[in-house]
Amino acid sequence: MSDSLSFILNELGEEHPHGSVATPLYQTSMFAFESVEQMRRALAEETQSYFYTRGNNPTFTALERKLAALEGTEAALLFASGSAAVAAAVMANVEQGSHVVCVQKPYSWTNKLLTKLLARFGVEVSMVDGTRPENFAQAIRPNTRLLYLESPNSFTFELQDIAACVAVARQHGLLTIIDNSYATPLNQRPADMGVDIVVHSASKYIGGHSDVVAGILCCSQAMREKIFSSEYMTLGGVMAPFNAWLLLRGLRTLALRVERVAQTTPKVVDFLARHPKVEAVLYPFHPSHPQYELAKKQMKRPGGMFSFRLRANEMAEVERFCNRLQRFLLACSWGGYESLIFPACTLYGSANYQNPWLDWRLVRVYIGLEDADELIADLRQALECL
Ligand SMILES: *Cc1c(COP(=O)(O)O)cnc(C)c1O
Numbered sequence: 001m002s003d004s005l006s007f008i009l010n011e012l013g014e015e016h017p018h019g020s021v022a023t024p025l026y027q028t029s030m031f032a033f034e035s036v037e038q039m040r041r042a043l044a045e046e047t048q049s050y051f052y053t054r055g056n057n058p059t060f061t062a063l064e065r066k067l068a069a070l071e072g073t074e075a076a077l078l079f080a081s082g083s084a085a086v087a088a089a090v091m092a093n094v095e096q097g098s099h100v101v102c103v104q105k106p107y108s109w110t111n112k113l114l115t116k117l118l119a120r121f122g123v124e125v126s127m128v129d130g131t132r133p134e135n136f137a138q139a140i141r142p143n144t145r146l147l148y149l150e151s152p153n154s155f156t157f158e159l160q161d162i163a164a165c166v167a168v169a170r171q172h173g174l175l176t177i178i179d180n181s182y183a184t185p186l187n188q189r190p191a192d193m194g195v196d197i198v199v200h201s202a203s204k205y206i207g208g209h210s211d212v213v214a215g216i217l218c219c220s221q222a223m224r225e226k227i228f229s230s231e232y233m234t235l236g237g238v239m240a241p242f243n244a245w246l247l248l249r250g251l252r253t254l255a256l257r258v259e260r261v262a263q264t265t266p267k268v269v270d271f272l273a274r275h276p277k278v279e280a281v282l283y284p285f286h287p288s289h290p291q292y293e294l295a296k297k298q299m300k301r302p303g304g305m306f307s308f309r310l311r312a313n314e315m316a317e318v319e320r321f322c323n324r325l326q327r328f329l330l331a332c333s334w335g336g337y338e339s340l341i342f343p344a345c346t347l348y349g350s351a352n353y354q355n356p357w358l359d360w361r362l363v364r365v366y367i368g369l370e371d372a373d374e375l376i377a378d379l380r381q382a383l384e385c386l
Pocket residue numbers: 081082083084107154179181182200201202203204213214215333
């Protein structure tokens with residue numbers, strides 16, 4: 001029998017020396033040995049042993065075991081940020097002259113990794129509309145190495161049919177990577193559908209308290225060893241033990257938080273979808289979403305983030321609306337306890353975010369742990385300014 005969800009979140013991999021209830025934080029940069037022979041053996045087995053914290057650390061191990069169990073993979077590996085995890089997953093599996101097929105509009109820095117940074121090393125990328133799996137198939141070339149998915153993306157919320165994309169990849173002997181940050185392993189388990197590497201920005205739901213930047217990848221033991229011995233150790237973008245400990249704490253309430261926002265978010269979305277000043281809502285679990293059926297098929301429950309398009313004639317109107325909100329912080333990121341708003345018009349004028357595809361009337365909303373009624377009342381009063 002596999003471990004229960006509450007056992008994984010609260011017990012798996014933890015230690016209780018001296019009867020400590022909370023699992024210890026191993027805030028140490030290295031580990032000492034009693035003999036040269038012991039030290040030699042630890043070094044020879046560095047992908048598994050405790051030698052140096054730019055490697056393994058017992059606090060990492062506890063977190064890795066939980067994350068692998070949650071995603072249903074053999075292993076996991078921890079990084080300083082989601083972007084570091086994405087970069088390691090991709091870089092470990094391409095070489096000069098390789099080609100990647102990526103869903104269009106991935107996370108902004110994933111986009112930069114593929115179109116700018118790796119382009120300097122001769123890696124080619126094709127960005128495809130991921131709503132049709134055949135678009136991935138058509139973009140495959142003899143030098144294609146992997147398919148990169150992000151379902152849904154975190155601003156316009158298009159999905160990919162994960163099982164269908166994996167089938168395309170397998171037919172061509174390609175690896176698949178997915179960014180599963182939005183859904184969390186509690187709402188979507190891509191490895192069950194055959195995805196090889198599942199990546200998360202743990203800065204979001206897994207941390208859950210807006211106090212950690214961290215990344216994770218979940219994969220086979222062999223893939224973990226491969227990445228560990230190359231990108232993980234050489235680029236060195238590893239997690240701090242304290243951040244791993246904070247993520248262990250975050251996991252304790254992950255199920256509660258994910259269930260809570262699955263109740264509240266659809267209420268807020270419904271309110272906005274009916275409001276005359278709102279042109280459209282972009283939310284996989286709203287019946288107006290063109291992939292609503294697919295969302296219900298491959299995701300367990302609704303997530304806590306969506307976008308909507310205001311009926312605004314100029315950017316100043318969008319700004320006025322956002323500035324009037326009192327229960328939503330104007331901030332990037334998401335996954336914490338507080339509700340946030342991120343208007344797409346913020347991206348206009350930034351050299352790092354050339355996103356002509358993002359309509360300036362779009363506003364992204366992240367629903368925290370507040371009551372839906374309070375958030376709806378705030379949105380209602382702010383919409384009156386339009
Ligand atoms: C935030 C985010 C990332 C990057 O993660 P960091 O922890 O900020 O480096 C990657 N993918 C998605 C979908 C994200 O939201």
